Amino acid sequence: MEITFSLENIDQTAETVLRNIQNKVVLFDAEMGTGKTTFIKSLAKHLGVNDLTSSPTFSIVNEYHSATTSDIVYHFDLYRIEEEEEAYDMGMDEYLDSGNWCFIEWPEKTPNIIPEDHTLIEIFTLENGDRRLTLTNN
Secondary structure (H helix, E strand, O other): OEEEOOHHHHHHHHHHHHOOHHHHHHHEOOOOOOOOOOOHHHHHHHEEEEEOOOOOOOOEEEEEEEOOOOOOEEEEEOOOOOOOHHHHHHHHHHHOOOOOEEEEEOOHHHOOOOOOOOOEEEEEOOOOOOOEEEEOOO
16 A cells, blocks of 8 residues: 655544554654654554653653553654664563554564564655655565
């Protein structure tokens, strides 16, 4: 699936993307500043998360609970991970096996932990400032 969107219609795009995701482990591949965290905030909102969501850059993972379902959303920002072993030490593999939503920024830092069944979302910034999103279910 491929979709082009502006920040003004990010919520509608997130809703469309959620309907097309087939795996709860979702990897985000995009350059710094492309809007990964902003898009994840919108996805969490559509999953019923009312908590203030923010990038877990320093904590590595944030946990959010849906107010409308029993869903738990884990948001990982692996940018600061230097060795994959750090992710194992924090129990990342257990989060990924939990059956809960796992949104992962910078997944290339932990290639051996990522399950084979996952969804990949790639986001690119276009010259006019819009974003092009590609979704692939593996």
